[in-house]
Amino acid sequence: MRGAYLVSGKIEEVHLVPLLLSPEARSTAGVLLLTLVAVESGGWFMLRVVRGQRPATEFQRAFFRAGHAHAGVLVTLSLVAQLLAGAASLSGTAALLSNGIWAAAILMPAGFFLSAVGRDRTQPNQLIVLLYAGVVALGLGVISLGLGLLAGSA
Numbered sequence: 001m002r003g004a005y006l007v008s009g010k011i012e013e014v015h016l017v018p019l020l021l022s023p024e025a026r027s028t029a030g031v032l033l034l035t036l037v038a039v040e041s042g043g044w045f046m047l048r049v050v051r052g053q054r055p056a057t058e059f060q061r062a063f064f065r066a067g068h069a070h071a072g073v074l075v076t077l078s079l080v081a082q083l084l085a086g087a088a089s090l091s092g093t094a095a096l097l098s099n100g101i102w103a104a105a106i107l108m109p110a111g112f113f114l115s116a117v118g119r120d121r122t123q124p125n126q127l128i129v130l131l132y133a134g135v136v137a138l139g140l141g142v143i144s145l146g147l148g149l150l151a152g153s154a
Contacts, residue, residue: 025082032078032102039075042068042109059123060116067112074105074138081145088148098148100141107134 004011021029046068048054049061056064081101090098111131115124 019083021082021086025086028102029079029082032075032082032105035075035105036072039068039071042071042113057120057122060121063112063116063124067109067116070112071105071109074101074108078102078105081141084149085145088145088152090145090148094144094148097140097144100137100139101145102141104134104138104141107131107137110134 004013006012042064045054046064049056049064078101081098085095085098107130111128111134114130115126115128117127118125
């Protein structure tokens with residue numbers, strides 16, 4: 001396939017490469033896109049909290065806000081990581097560890113939201129462990145994917 005792009009004031013023809021996803025990456029990306037509905041409902045919840053329609057302490061407001069923000073950013077990062085993991089042709093342990101990126105998109109927001117649930121809460125409950133698990137998963141995932149991409153470019 002060919003396409004044309006405007007580059008430095010000139011139209012240049014380029015070869016287009018179709019995006020190919022493995023069946024696993026395609027289904028994971030589909031699920032990740034559907035999780036945006038949950039992020040959207042979190043936004044609706046946040047709007048109720050900010051407007052005072054849902055009582056919350058300052059601690060809860062901060063944790064709910066952080067949970068919502070992390071959810072959106074990490075789902076987006078996970079979608080990009082699916083493309084990069086496919087391009088890196090990761091296998092074995094590296095492929096397994098790169099799944100930590102999308103796992104973090106679930107664990108970290110859950111840690112923020114669930115550890116702040118409860119009437120008049122001013123400190124996180126034991127479910128804060130989900131946040132820490134997500135941090136570890138994200139770290140392992142991005143390191144694995146980054147090293148896999150660098151190894152493939154050598």
